Amino acid sequence: MELRKKLGAAALLAAAAMATAAGCGGRDDDNPTPTPDAGCTGVCSTDAGTDAGTDAGTNTDAGTGDAGTANQIAATRKLSFGAKSTLRDVVISGVHYEKLGTSAEWRSYFWVTDPAAxxxxxxxxxxxxxxxxxxxxxxxxxxDVEGYFGTEPNNAPFSGRRHHLANQQTPPVPLAITPKLTDAGTANLPPANEVTVEQLTASLAAAQNSAAYLGTRVHxxxxxxxxxxxxxxLQRLDNEDAGTLFYGFEVTGGILVYHDKTRDRSDGGVSGCDYQKAALDGGSVTFPNGITGVWDTYTFAGCLNGSSNITSCGGSGNDRDSGVPGTNQRYTYTLIPQGCEDLPGEVAGAVIE
Incomplete structure (x- = not known):
């Protein structure tokens, strides 16, 4: 299989640095392509990572606005960073990360969709x-979710700069979730939005406050x-694995697929649908029925100390100068399959285990 010609690791590092040289360490402007004096919108965060201290919120003095119930998520995305918003009767459509704390408390990053929109x-x-x-x-x-509109910290690996609702750090105000229907399972999910390559390509050209389908499950x-x-x-650029590790693959039309939940694991775990590995082993991979996943942002924030674990970089943390390798963008959009059921592929010429 012919691979796209890749820049050297040093050149890619320089390109990624250019992507965010104009920004400061917090809420950059909403344009995915920076301008020389882009600066920050709202208050710049000083949060050093995705689990710093006891709060990972927006670090802004929130307003009192409420997005309402009609097209409430679209309205929230157009608020000023730090403004308060309440989303009502939204459904959890995917989970990005979760961890049980020392007692019974949960940390969880997830997506919601409004069934009415x-x-x-x-x-x-x-x-x-x-x-x-x-x-x-x-x-x-x-x-129901009541929180403060902002972005993930710039140095959050892969999800940095992504629009979110979170708690307020100063003064401290927690994110408040009101469960209204639980244990309903996937039967309660709104159907995935049917999309074409052309529609996702058009979405790629827009900022987060106007990009179509952003944060939703699409097919x-x-x-x-x-x-x-x-x-x-999707290349890793920092010292440990520079030029050798890629966090996903590309399909017809240049659409990127971030395969965090469908790749084989470094601890030996086998997913059963690591199609990047199958292609590198010489297989020809097709998806006759397409691919399903959440359509949302992607950015790379490397370890400052070159650690092999990109999500736990030790005391140095992740680089705030995050961006999309090989481009001048702060972020791009990718498909994020939530499991092998979202990625029904076929392989000719290689065996996927």
Missing amino acids: PKEGLFIHKFYSDKPNTYHPQVGDTV LAGPLTLTNPQPSQ
Whole structure:
């Protein structure tokens, strides 16, 4: 399989640095392509990472606005950073990350979709101390969410700069979730939005406050072909694995697929649908029925100390100068399959285990 010609690691590092040289360490402007004096919108965060101190919120003095109930998520995305918003009767459509704390409290980062406006979705950042602290978000739950609009920290690996609702850090005000229907499972999910390559390409050209389908589950119609198992935009650039590790692949039309939940694990765990590996082993990979996943942002924030664990970089933390390798963008959008059921592929010429 012919691979896209890749820049050297040093050149890519320089390109990624250019992507954010104008920004400061917090809420940059909403344009994915920076300008020389882009600066920050709202208050710049000084949060050093995704689990710093006891709060990972917006670090802004929030307003008192409420997004209402009609097209409430679209309205929230147009608020000033730090403004308060309440989303009502939204459904949890995917879970990005979760961790049980020392007692019964949960940290969870997840997406919600409004069934009344299923083309609108948003990322929710629940910290251990957010309310109720013992609530364990599950796909299919219906909830109300009251929080403060902002972005994930620039140095959050892969999700940095992503629009979210979170708690307020100064003065401290927790994110508040009201569970209204739990244990409903996937039967309560709004259907994935049916999209074409052309529609996602158009979404790629827009900022987060106007990009179509952002934060929602979409089904990209097939047939699709895995065209590049190592796209430069998904390359790891810091010292430990520079030029050798790629966090996903590219399919027909240049659409990127971030495969965190469908790749084989470094601890030996086998997913059963690591199609990047199958392609690198010489297989021809197709997705006759397309691919399903959450459509949302991607950015790379490398370890400052070159640690092998990108999500736990030790005392140095992750680079705030995050961006999309090989481009001048702060972020791009990718498909994020939530499991092998979202990625029904076929391989010719290689065996996927």
